[in-house]
Amino acid sequence: MKIAVCIKQVVTREWQLRVNESNTWIRDADASFELNEPDAYALEEALRLKEKHGGEVVVCSAGPARATQVIREALARGADRAIHVDSDALAQADAATVAEALAGAVRDEQFELVLTGLQSDDQGFGQVGVILAEKLGMPHATIIMEVQVESPSAGSGQAGGLRVKRELEGGWFQWMTLPLPALLTIQSGINQLRYATLKGIMAAKKKDIRKVTPDALPEATQKVLKVYFPEKGKKTQMLEGSPADAAKELVRRLREDARAI
Numbered sequence: 001m002k003i004a005v006c007i008k009q010v011v012t013r014e015w016q017l018r019v020n021e022s023n024t025w026i027r028d029a030d031a032s033f034e035l036n037e038p039d040a041y042a043l044e045e046a047l048r049l050k051e052k053h054g055g056e057v058v059v060c061s062a063g064p065a066r067a068t069q070v071i072r073e074a075l076a077r078g079a080d081r082a083i084h085v086d087s088d089a090l091a092q093a094d095a096a097t098v099a100e101a102l103a104g105a106v107r108d109e110q111f112e113l114v115l116t117g118l119q120s121d122d123q124g125f126g127q128v129g130v131i132l133a134e135k136l137g138m139p140h141a142t143i144i145m146e147v148q149v150e151s152p153s154a155g156s157g158q159a160g161g162l163r164v165k166r167e168l169e170g171g172w173f174q175w176m177t178l179p180l181p182a183l184l185t186i187q188s189g190i191n192q193l194r195y196a197t198l199k200g201i202m203a204a205k206k207k208d209i210r211k212v213t214p215d216a217l218p219e220a221t222q223k224v225l226k227v228y229f230p231e232k233g234k235k236t237q238m239l240e241g242s243p244a245d246a247a248k249e250l251v252r253r254l255r256e257d258a259r260a261i
Contacts (some may be wrong), residue, residue: 086212130185
């Protein structure tokens with residue numbers, strides 16, 4: 001099975017965030033970066049599928065040159081090779097732009113399965129995988145908690161498919177089947193992550209990273225207007241009058257202003 005895993009480099013959670021001068025993103029020139037955690041679970045699931053069914057795992061990342069850091073980490077964990085869509089413009093790009101860049105890089109590879117993390121730790125839109133599936137013409141399923149590969153029926157002449165478990169709201173789950181090729185967005189916690197060994201780190205240095213320069217990127221469909229830290233302030237309001245009047249006013253405000261009841 002030929003599997004692509006889309007990964008993203010994000011700022012580490014321990015780094016002290018600072019807003020840039022234009023208030024449109026963070027100052028990342030001196031930041032430390034790491035592999036996006038949901039993408040790490042997608043990578044682990046791909047490696048487990050490869051170990052069980054054979055094939056190849058290719059990591060794909062769209063971002064500036066510094067994204068090579070997480071690409072090397074993914075290769076050290078066990079991926080076979082990588083595709084890097086290298087462009088500084090992708091560092092802050094919206095989901096549609098990133099999906100377009102990834103689609104152009106992987107379309108000719110004819111992957112049977114494409115995995116992405118459910119969402120990124122920085123923007124958290126959860127849309128890249130969905131849009132990428134549309135651009136590649138693949139069926140897709142989101143918030144996946146388990147993946148089972150179904151073998152084709154003997155003599156059917158058809159490729160096998162997938163049986164996947166989706167997480168729904170309120171503690172419910174949904175099983176569904178998809179034909180291959182397909183795209184899945186993986187939920188964090190689907191498996192136990194592995195980490196790079198010294199042997200894997202040494203082997204990663206010899207693995208191929210194919211650099212791709214994207215064509216003219218499409219105009220962004222979303223734009224960050226302002227980034228700012230939550231404003232702190234006391235907004236206590238005292239309700240005057242008798243206890244009965246105060247209680248009546250409190251209920252009114254909870255219902256009409258806060259919409260809590």
